[in-house]
Amino acid sequence: MSQDDLDRSILRILQGNGKVSIEEIAEMLGRSPSTIRDRVRRLEEERVILGYSAIVDQDRLDMEAEALVLADIDTEREGKAISALMAMERVSEVMKVTGEPRLMFRVQAVDRRELLRFLDRNIRPLGFRRLDVRMVLERTVRYPGFV
Numbered sequence: 001m002s003q004d005d006l007d008r009s010i011l012r013i014l015q016g017n018g019k020v021s022i023e024e025i026a027e028m029l030g031r032s033p034s035t036i037r038d039r040v041r042r043l044e045e046e047r048v049i050l051g052y053s054a055i056v057d058q059d060r061l062d063m064e065a066e067a068l069v070l071a072d073i074d075t076e077r078e079g080k081a082i083s084a085l086m087a088m089e090r091v092s093e094v095m096k097v098t099g100e101p102r103l104m105f106r107v108q109a110v111d112r113r114e115l116l117r118f119l120d121r122n123i124r125p126l127g128f129r130r131l132d133v134r135m136v137l138e139r140t141v142r143y144p145g146f147v
Contacts, residue, residue, distance in 0.1 A: 018052040065115040070132040072101040
């Protein structure tokens with residue numbers, strides 16, 4: 001179902017601060033709390049809102065090694081490999097990309113040695129033909145709600 005201006009306003013507010021209450025949203029938008037509650041519930045049921053989460057400062061988690069991995073795999077094994085990657089706690093994101101290799105995923109570990117060990121023990125056995133590992137030197141991220 002398509003969203004109207006009210007839905008988009010609610011989504012914009014929640015993307016900036018997922019902890020804001022229904023009552024606060026209602027006050028900001030000049031609507032009743034019951035109207036906002038119904039809209040949020042519908043957006044959740046329609047899976048427009050997939051969930052609510054905390055933004056965590058990765059630098060404070062002792063995860064010193066992060067890599068973007070480009071990988072090739074046979075088309076018939078791709079779905080199973082993506083499912084396996086998404087089940088791994090160290091893999092935070094999997095993307096199909098244009099060109100070769102066709103998959104890219106983000107991996108984090110405590111240090112470089114653990115990251116390389118993780119790739120050898122957990123990623124290579126999935127049947128990738130080629131792994132191109134790019135270590136992340138520095139990240140700059142725009143977080144929702146921050147200017």
